[in-house]
Amino acid sequence: MYRSHNCGELRSAHIGQSVTLSGWVQKTRDKGFVIWVDLRDRYGITQLVFDEERSPAGIMEQSRSLGREFVIQAKGTVIERASKNSNIPTGDIEILVSEIQILNTSMTPPFTIEDNTDGGEDIRMKYRYLDIRRNPVKDNLIFRHKVTMEVRKYLSNQGFIEVETPYLIKSTPEGARDFVVPSRMNEGQFYALPQSPQTFKQLLMVGGMDKYFQIVKCFRDEDLRADRQPEFTQIDCEMAFIEQEDILNVFEGLTAHLLKEIVGVDSSNFPRITYDEALKKYGNDKPDIRFGMEFGELNAVAQHKDFNVFNTAELVVGIAVPGGASHTRKEIDALVDWVRRPQIGAKGMVYVKCNDDGSFKSSVDKFYNQEDLALWAEKTGAKAGDLICVLSGDTHTTRGQLSALRMEMAERLGLRKPDEFAPLWVVDFPLLELDIETGNYHAMHHPFTSPKPGHLSLLETDPDAVRANAYDLVLNGNEIGGGSIRIHDKETQATMFKHLGFTAEEARAQFGFLMDAFQYGAPPHGGIAFGLDRLVAILGGQETIRDFIAFPKNNSGRDIMIDAPAPIDGEQLKELHLKLDEQA
Template identity: 85%
Template sequence: MYRSHNCGELRSSHIKREATLSGWVQKTRDKGFVIWVDLRDRYGITQLIFDEERSSGDLLEKARSLGREFVIQVTGTVIERASKNKNIPTGDIELLVSELQVLNEALLPPFTIEDRTDGGEDIRMKYRYLDIRRNPVKDKLIFRHKVAMEVRKHLSNQGFIEIETPYLIKSTPEGARDFVVPSRMNEGQFYALPQSPQTFKQLLMVGGMDRYFQIVKCFRDEDLRADRQPEFTQIDCEMAFVEQEDILNAFEGLTKHLLKEINGVDTGDFPRMTYDEAMERFGNDKPDIRFGMEFGELNAQAQHRDFNVFNTAELVVGIAVPDGASYTRKELDALVDWVRRPQVGAKGMVYVKCNPDGSYKSTVDKFYKQEDLAQWAKTTGAKPGDLICVLSGDIHATRAQLSALRMEMAARLGLRKPNEFAPLWVLDFPLLERDEETGNYHAMHHPFTSPKPGQLELLETDPGAVRANAYDLVLNGNEIGGGSIRIHDKETQATMFKHLGFTPAEARAQFGFLMDAFQYGAPPHGGIAFGLDRLVAILGGQETIRDFIAFPKNNSGRDVMIDAPAPLDETQLKELNLRLDIKA
């Protein structure tokens, strides 16, 4: 028996009892006549004591030889601790060791394995198995487990069945690039790793499994960000014989359950907003509604004056920054520089100080009267003491730029509080998006999304006006889930493929299996997929997902710990019928 208790378990009630513990040496303190050792496992830390009065000389010497991260087993008697530590649950006791066995020695770690470490991100990624021993990472992985278990419990209680779908599938166009896997047995042919189990879960609906879910790995070969990995985990769900309202109610229920069980937060009914409204009020389709600073469109008040920058713009729009009138000229110049950065892309910014006395001071005073600026304040909701920030230009670009500024100012002002949760449904997305370069349309979600009822005919006359029977769930300015009511008949699906530029032969080659299935009685169905990595991070009070993943990739898509991806040797390449022509 390696242990009778874990290192976070012993309390005052165990005093005078014998216990056996195993774990890693956190640190040692040698006072000559007494040695203390902090022993750690994932449950906590227990202090061990060796002293000259009660321990043999051999045992003391053995204790002195212990290094950081040695794996040891000890047996001893639980005693009351003379100097108690109220900061840890085991702080009232210590273990007077009578037996010590070194199970494995350890090299000195490349960084300190403590909550506050001296290791940078690169070195901790390389030695991720050591980083996991630290509480900040360990606790996040345990937190992820807790969220996943609550998901499974809630969905199972609602009649959902967890079903696994294949990882080796056929490459289909779903927006991002596929990771492909060569087939040794079928020369020149390739599997793809799934970007999602989309078509399989639709086939499960055809198969009569009317409530499906799966916590599943998905893969996309795309550029990375702090909240994106090449392999990620979805809570993938589908329901048959449902309309949009059924889906919203079911998964609003799941989200409320998680907020309550994980964070102790009760929420009312989630607000709803159309895609068009979200873009007009906040400049993006996943607005953070924990704070205000809503957009105020100023075309009517700002154009048709002598300021040509506004006159030639498609959109003039502003936000009111709370208490921003106190900003110095240096701070305001820095803010203008911030919006001009390539990551934001604005050409400049007009600002108006709303002075406490009710007057206004702006960078365009020569063009606008006080009454004009008062109208700007009214439209943006600015109060005395606030700062109005105004951008102009192309509609889509300007909204995106002002949205970035809004989020930046909220972060600076401390308005994005991680312990506050503001869920939101965004509905009625465009079904199709036009590629500005080619003029062709592509699906905004995926090609299986159904148009809103009564809008199918618009595909022939005005495809850009068609709204999708689709919905996204937003939490604190992050999309945590998205889905739609699906097309469930062959003719409608064929029409959709046609408008996406597929010839009948191409549609048949790519998705013939799905269209065939629809001929055998496909029920009306719809679903949603949550990004588990992002959901867990937000529930955990963060937006960066990496620490909530056991073995994440870096920003180049590499696993620096195992050095992947890596070349194949010639034998493997030959078996897979692959040949690499690398030019010098």
């Protein structure tokens, strides 16, 4: 056998035992008459010792041939360590080696295989298999495994059945672009990789599988952002014979279970706010509620005071930054420059210092007196010592700018603590969104989302007022899950397609299979999908999902380790009936 124990389990109780270990050489220390080798596997590190007095003849020279990351097998006796190391679990013992075998040699790695490595992100992505040997990456992957096991445990105990759905499906217009796969057997035709198993899980409800889940890969060929991947993993769930309240209760339970079992946090508080309320209070539909700084709308107390910037604005809105009155003029000017950056796009910022003596000092004292500014403080909830930051402009843009400022100030003040967790539900989303460029409506979630009861008739008269029977679960300012109650009858689904601009023929060509299924007794149903990558990262106290994916793509959607995507040769193109445009 290659090993009797792993490199993380030996303790003082094993002293005197003969053992066999296998792993990678972390480092060696040669003092001439004695040599120490740190041997590592995924369980930990054990120190090996070779010395001239106690080791067999010839083994000292053999140990000197060991290089970093050599794979070796060592046999020997567990002995008490003279200089104990309290930083590792095996620090009380070491192995007096009697026999060593090199199982494989190694080139010198391009970066150090240590917790604090000297390797940059690009080089570590290229040699990801080496990066995985480092504790931070290894521990993240083990952490991800624990989360997925707890998800499966919880849902299985709730009566859910895990069902696999196809990866080669039909392309449908769901918002983002599909990855397409040419069919060799069917010339000129293509499969698509699923953006989600949406229609299949609805068909499973028609099939009577009333509680379904799947931990599934999904694919979107969209423009990439820092925390997006072209392939990602969902916890995909659907239930039949339920209403929105049933879904929210079950998946509050799942989230609370994960918080308890994974990070040891008891959480029974899942507040609910509407989409409109989230925008009004926080400027976005995934608010971080670990801290305050709720928006205070100031139109009624700031307009018509001869300050034309506010008088011509659709919205004047501010936040109170705790303790911000201590900011110097230079620091506030830097903050004004921050909101003016192209990424934020504000034209400027008005500020008010709330002094400890109850007075106010603002950048617009020329236009507003102390009584006026006191009303601003009341609207924003500002207290003595706070700084009121005010932006103005059109409602949608200004809310987004102030939301970015709110998050930036919370980051600077240390209010976004990774070991604190604040979940909430956002409900009552608009069913439709208007595309300003085309003038057409599209589904905010997807075409199968049901309008709230009583809202269907508004599609003809006031489509902007129609609210969806939809919900998002937000954790620490990140959407971790979203879903809806689905349309389950053919007539309502046909009406929805019509308002999304589908002709009857187009709807039939794209979704005829689903419309047909609805004619065979489709039950009321709904579901939710969690983004597993983001959920694991947040539970792990981070927000970068790449750190929790074994082989991630970079910001350009490339796997630089295997160099993909890559061209294919002419014969493959010919078999697939494809021809590249040589002029392109």
